[in-house]
Amino acid sequence: MKNFTTLQWKGDIDGCLELTDQRKLPAQFITIQCKTPEQLFDAIKTLAVRGAPAIGVAAAFGICLAAQQLDKSKLSDAVRRIEQQADFLSKSRPTAVNLFWALERMKKTAHDFAAENPGAAIDDLRQCLLTEARKIYAQDVQMCHNIGINGEEFVPVGGSVLTHCNAGALATAGDGTALAPIFEAQRKGKKFKVYVDETRPLLQGARLTAWELQQAGIDTTLICDNMAGALMKDGKINAVFVGADRIAANGDAANKIGTYSISVLAKEHKIPFYVAAPSSTFDLKLQNGSQIPIEQRPAEEIACFMNVQIAPPNVNVYNPAFDVTPAENITAIITEKGVIRCPTEEKIRQIIV
Amino acid sequence: MKNFTTLQWKGDIDGCLELTDQRKLPAQFITIQCKTPEQLFDAIKTLAVRGAPAIGVAAAFGICLAAQQLDKSKLSDAVRRIEQQADFLSKSRPTAVNLFWALERMKKTAHDFAAENPGAAIDDLRQCLLTEARKIYAQDVQMCHNIGINGEEFVPVGGSVLTHCNAGALATAGDGTALAPIFEAQRKGKKFKVYVDETRPLLQGARLTAWELQQAGIDTTLICDNMAGALMKDGKINAVFVGADRIAANGDAANKIGTYSISVLAKEHKIPFYVAAPSSTFDLKLQNGSQIPIEQRPAEEIACFMNVQIAPPNVNVYNPAFDVTPAENITAIITEKGVIRCPTEEKIRQIIV
Numbered sequence: 227m228k229n230f231t232t233l234q235w236k237g238d239i240d241g242c243l244e245l246t247d248q249r250k251l252p253a254q255f256i257t258i259q260c261k262t263p264e265q266l267f268d269a270i271k272t273l274a275v276r277g278a279p280a281i282g283v284a285a286a287f288g289i290c291l292a293a294q295q296l297d298k299s300k301l302s303d304a305v306r307r308i309e310q311q312a313d314f315l316s317k318s319r320p321t322a323v324n325l326f327w328a329l330e331r332m333k334k335t336a337h338d339f340a341a342e343n344p345g346a347a348i349d350d351l352r353q354c355l356l357t358e359a360r361k362i363y364a365q366d367v368q369m370c371h372n373i374g375i376n377g378e379e380f381v382p383v384g385g386s387v388l389t390h391c392n393a394g395a396l397a398t399a400g401d402g403t404a405l406a407p408i409f410e411a412q413r414k415g416k417k418f419k420v421y422v423d424e425t426r427p428l429l430q431g432a433r434l435t436a437w438e439l440q441q442a443g444i445d446t447t448l449i450c451d452n453m454a455g456a457l458m459k460d461g462k463i464n465a466v467f468v469g470a471d472r473i474a475a476n477g478d479a480a481n482k483i484g485t486y487s488i489s490v491l492a493k494e495h496k497i498p499f500y501v502a503a504p505s506s507t508f509d510l511k512l513q514n515g516s517q518i519p520i521e522q523r524p525a526e527e528i529a530c531f532m533n534v535q536i537a538p539p540n541v542n543v544y545n546p547a548f549d550v551t552p553a554e555n556i557t558a559i560i561t562e563k564g565v566i567r568c569p570t571e572e573k574i575r576q577i578i579v
Numbered sequence: 580m581k582n583f584t585t586l587q588w589k590g591d592i593d594g595c596l597e598l599t600d601q602r603k604l605p606a607q608f609i610t611i612q613c614k615t616p617e618q619l620f621d622a623i624k625t626l627a628v629r630g631a632p633a634i635g636v637a638a639a640f641g642i643c644l645a646a647q648q649l650d651k652s653k654l655s656d657a658v659r660r661i662e663q664q665a666d667f668l669s670k671s672r673p674t675a676v677n678l679f680w681a682l683e684r685m686k687k688t689a690h691d692f693a694a695e696n697p698g699a700a701i702d703d704l705r706q707c708l709l710t711e712a713r714k715i716y717a718q719d720v721q722m723c724h725n726i727g728i729n730g731e732e733f734v735p736v737g738g739s740v741l742t743h744c745n746a747g748a749l750a751t752a753g754d755g756t757a758l759a760p761i762f763e764a765q766r767k768g769k770k771f772k773v774y775v776d777e778t779r780p781l782l783q784g785a786r787l788t789a790w791e792l793q794q795a796g797i798d799t800t801l802i803c804d805n806m807a808g809a810l811m812k813d814g815k816i817n818a819v820f821v822g823a824d825r826i827a828a829n830g831d832a833a834n835k836i837g838t839y840s841i842s843v844l845a846k847e848h849k850i851p852f853y854v855a856a857p858s859s860t861f862d863l864k865l866q867n868g869s870q871i872p873i874e875q876r877p878a879e880e881i882a883c884f885m886n887v888q889i890a891p892p893n894v895n896v897y898n899p900a901f902d903v904t905p906a907e908n909i910t911a912i913i914t915e916k917g918v919i920r921c922p923t924e925e926k927i928r929q930i931i932v
Contacts, residue, residue, distance in 0.1 A: 426803040432890040447895040450779040452804040452837025456902035484805025542800040549809035
């Protein structure tokens with residue numbers, strides 16, 4: 227289904243990470259190459275690569291870039307340097323937990339390797355880290371596939387689904403999270419429509435999701451975010467599919483700003499509301515969504531468009547990148563390990579841990 | 580308070596209608612002059628002048644422009660020509676009833692004048708029509724003032740209000756409808772904040788409302804439409820003020836797309852939701868909101884921004900300009916004649932008729 231590459235490691239331990247530059251889509255389809263952790267940090271921060279799972283995979287390869295900078299020092303010093311660079315990369319964005327999850331896994335890989343192979347060469351450590359990053363990549367592809375299989379039954383035959391932001395192939399190494407059930411339903415020959423919220427301020431819906439769905443030949447209609455309620459009232463939406471950037475132990479889910487409003491509108495209109503996310507999106511240390519840090523982004527993202535000022539100069543702007551949807555507004559969380567209906571901490575721990 | 584002119588008749592019966600071109604704000608503050616009904620038609624259709632009350636006032640002056648084109652024919656022919664031109668202007672936009680209300684009033688003025696003054700000259704008819712249009716203008720200014728007085732008590736001291744689209748001075752001849760209570764509260768020295776929805780696709784909130792409030796020295800914060808729910812959940816909104824383009828007999832109110840969603844979010848968070856509109860906005864012939872025609876606007880308004888394509892080419896777009904908020908979601912309708920709490924047909928008829 228996917229006819230482009232969101233991110234790809236090119237070469238061996240001395241390779242680099244190639245990314246589709248999502249800031250330019252759909253007007254331009256260009257790739258950029260990250261050769262240092264600093265370049266990758268900027269790519270994540272400025273959204274050249276975005277989407278919680280894709281950020282996690284990219285960060286794992288970021289540790290491979292960090293490993294290239296290690297000199298021929300002691301293995302223990304090398305591990306300490308890897309940990310420093312993981313801490314650096316972890317500061318690129320605050321909300322998506324997959325970033326921290328992937329970096330923790332890479333740190334542990336380096337640590338375990340050094341402990342088990344005290345006499346190994348730095349190149350052996352590099353190889354071990356690249357193997358682990360590739361495993362994370364492959365698992366992400368498989369995760370998307372399984373979410374698609376697990377969520378496909380919720381795509382209503384002959385109906386319409388709404389999605390917000392981009393939780394598609396561009397947000398992952400594979401087919402996406404929220405869009406995976408939609409792509410799977412398409413593969414099975416189901417007929418349905420998708421309404422896509424444009425997703426202000428950065429228009430990931432208009433630029434990325436509408437493009438992905440159109441590429442796949444799916445019947446796609448673009449709307450402004452403020453139109454979803456009117457569509458629901460008119461009976462035009464039968465299900466909502468969104469992704470998540472972090473899910474607390476009780477099922478509260480942080481996702482792109484605007485997701486919470488949609489969940490309230492779906493509840494009002496008795497429309498099922500599905501969150502599709504891998505198990506790596508859960509942060510079971512957090513009791514509930516109030517503990518999820520919400521990234522605040524620059525005012526210019528709202529006040530300017532393509533360098534043109536669209537609001538009066540110096541107006542105050544509030545620009546949170548995410549909001550939190552409470553578990554009680556979520557019909558089910560679709561993961562690669564199974565579907566969690568009416569999510570509670572107990573049900574989540576049964577599936578995820 | 581108002582330090583600019585939304586629309587203004589320049590000169591006498593051979594004058595013209597000067598408009599602030601709202602398509603250019605806030606980057607450019609320029610005025611345009613409409614000298615024919617056709618020019619005014621285009622100005623209304625392309626939103627150089629917008630806002631239900633302002634459209635009504637502009638259309639009344641449009642009849643004065645039509646009267647300038649009358650030759651020295653019989654008075655009855657002149658009245659028929661005025662009626663034709665009123666029908667033409669009525670097709671400029673379909674939803675706001677103030678347009679039809681003002682045109683009906685001008686047609687009746689022409690008709691009554693001809694019936695009562697069968698031997699009068701065409702210039703006398705022109706003078707009579709200009710006098711009536713000026714009366715509609717003056718009544719609009721007074722209407723705004725009275726809505727401000729009637730609604731000011733609902734602006735929460737030390738709190739924050741949310742508004743959507745522009746129902747301010749730029750939408751009327753006076754201080755506005757939804758913004759009138761806010762300007763009045765400011766005059767009374769109340770301290771409060773206003774959150775402004777940017778209002779996609781045409782950004783009337785970002786371009787017009789934020790600008791108006793900033794000019795008035797009011798504490799203003801711009802947000803994207805999809806952020807309102809998260810703000811409400813965080814306890815940051817204490818009241819919602821919006822305008823209306825048409826209100827049915829039962830209190831169902833059509834307003835800018837996105838208003839319905841806000842009303843559901845306000846209900847969910849137990850936040851009062853006020854609609855401020857003049858009595859000319861009521862269409863008591865319509866039993867409920869399902870009978871209000873909703874204008875569909877061009878796809879390019881969403882898919883392009885300043886001539887730059889922001890969505891994939893040929894993507895389907897759904898672009899309704901308005902939605903309908905059911906009466907049960909409205910805490911009160913604030914009119915120039917009084918406040919209608921928990922609106923019902925009976926209460927509306929008591930105040931409006």
